[in-house]
Structures are given as structure tokens and as C-alpha cells.
Amino acid sequence: MKNTLTKLAVAVAINCTFFAISPAIAEDGVYSMRSIKLGITLEQFRAEPIINDTGMTDLQTWCDNDKLPRGVFIDPRAADKDHGVISCQWFSRYENMAYMSPSEHWVDLGSGKGPPVFEFIKDGATYRLFEISFRANTEYYQGVLEALNGKYGVPKTTKQPFQTRAGAVFESSKSAWSNASSAITLTFRCGHTERYCLRYNHVRLSKIYLDAVAAKNKEAAGKI
Numbered sequence: 362m363k364n365t366l367t368k369l370a371v372a373v374a375i376n377c378t379f380f381a382i383s384p385a386i387a388e389d390g391v392y393s394m395r396s397i398k399l400g401i402t403l404e405q406f407r408a409e410p411i412i413n414d415t416g417m418t419d420l421q422t423w424c425d426n427d428k429l430p431r432g433v434f435i436d437p438r439a440a441d442k443d444h445g446v447i448s449c450q451w452f453s454r455y456e457n458m459a460y461m462s463p464s465e466h467w468v469d470l471g472s473g474k475g476p477p478v479f480e481f482i483k484d485g486a487t488y489r490l491f492e493i494s495f496r497a498n499t500e501y502y503q504g505v506l507e508a509l510n511g512k513y514g515v516p517k518t519t520k521q522p523f524q525t526r527a528g529a530v531f532e533s534s535k536s537a538w539s540n541a542s543s544a545i546t547l548t549f550r551c552g553h554t555e556r557y558c559l560r561y562n563h564v565r566l567s568k569i570y571l572d573a574v575a576a577k578n579k580e581a582a583g584k585i
Contacts (some may be wrong), residue, residue, distance in 0.1 A: 390540050391543050391563065401490050403488040406422075406490060407422055417454065420452070420466065421433075430463075445482060448481075451466035451468075470501070471509070473497075473506075475497035476496075478494045479493055489566055496551065498555055498557075501557065517537045521533055533548065543562060545559070546562075
């Protein structure tokens with residue numbers, strides 16, 4: 362799938378920083394994105410009020426296992442049905458623009474912002490939230506970073522070169538916060554020179570996803 366390699370890279374980061382306890386964590390140790398906590402069930406997520414920072418109207422929650430209305434599309438980067446994932450997004454309209462199709466709904470992240478994607482994996486008989494991800498222009502990166510630093514403390518940061526298809530080389534950086542149950546990674550220049558990526562991962566549930574990926578890869582290898 363399109364984002365399998367990205368998620369595998371995130372998983373390595375999670376495993377490598379698995380025991381580094383952040384100075385400020387939720388009471389039960391599981392990170393939340395605003396009011397949305399990793400590990401909640403799909404039913405709990407659907408019942409959560411949609412965060413509305415900018416006065417948008419017609420707020421809706423749609424998942425890729427729903428019959429989507431005309432004009433509503435789940436971000437293709439989230440498509441991972443082959444590995445048992447259900448992907449959900451929030452949608453909304455601008456006020457006085459009811460004639461337009463709903464568009465992906467953005468929320469504030471400190472003084473930054475972005476559109477969240479919520480991904481669920483089957484845990485026993487229940488689908489639970491194992492990842493929340495954002496991808497948006499780097500103009501919002503600093504605001505997101507400062508908010509995360511203020512809430513969780515100084516992250517573990519690594520830097521590496523980022524080369525464009527044209528051959529130009531820039532610097533990319535990845536900041537990570539983690540504890541025994543969850544992890545957050547923020548990447549500056551993520552697949553594009555002007556894009557940041559933010560991911561919240563539930564460690565145990567992410568392993569279920571990774572095991573599903575490994576099983577599919579093993580199945581595919583047997584067809585060579």
C-alpha cells in the first residue's frame with residue numbers, strides 16, 4: 362500500500378524510543394490529539410464531537426467503510442484496507458457555501474494546523490484507534506513543534522539530508538516523543554520540501570498493524 366513504508370519507518374522510531382518516558386503524559390500514559398485519545402474504539406470516535414476551531418459548518422465524520430456521499434473522498438494516503446485498517450476523516454463546509462461538497466476539516470495544533478486522518482485496526486472483536494496523522498504545508502510546522510515542546514518537553518531529534526527529484530539537497534528533521542504506550546513523531550520536509558508530517562501512534566495497536574503488514578509481505582513473497 363502507498364503508506365506502508367512510511368508506517369514501517371514510524372514503527373522503527375517507535376520501537377527505538379519505546380522506553381523513553383516524556384516529562385508530561387496523560388494520566389494513563391496514552392497520548393491524545395486534543396480530545397481524541399489513542400486506543401479509543403471506532404464507536405467512541407464516531408460519538409466524539411468534531412473539533413471546530415474556525416467556525417465551519419456541516420461538520421461530518423466519514424470512514425472508508427461507509428457509503429460515501431458524492432464529493433467526499435477519504436485521503437488516498439490513508440487507504441490500507443488490505444491490512445485490515447479502517448480510515449476516517451472529518452469533513453466540513455465554509456459558512457454560506459452549502460452548494461459546495463464537504464472538504465477535509467482542519468484543526469488547530471498550537472499555532473499551527475492541519476487535517477487529521479484517524480486509522481483503526483481490529484483488536485480482538487473491536488476496532489481501535491492506532492494512529493492519528495497530519496500532513497500540511499511547512500508554514501505550520503513551527504507552531505506545531507512549539508506546542509508539542511510546551512506540552513511534552515524537549516524531543517529526541519534527528520536530522521538527515523532530503524534530496525528532491527531534481528537533485529537539490531535540503532535538511533530534514535524528525536522530532537520524537539514517546540512513552541511505554543504511545544509515540545508522537547513530527548517530521549519537517551516529509552516527502553516534499555514544503556510539507557510536514559505529524560503522527561500519533563499507539564504502540565501495542567501499531568504492532569497489530571505491523572504484524573498484518575508482515576503477514577501480507579510473506580504471502581506476497583510466496584508468489585515470486
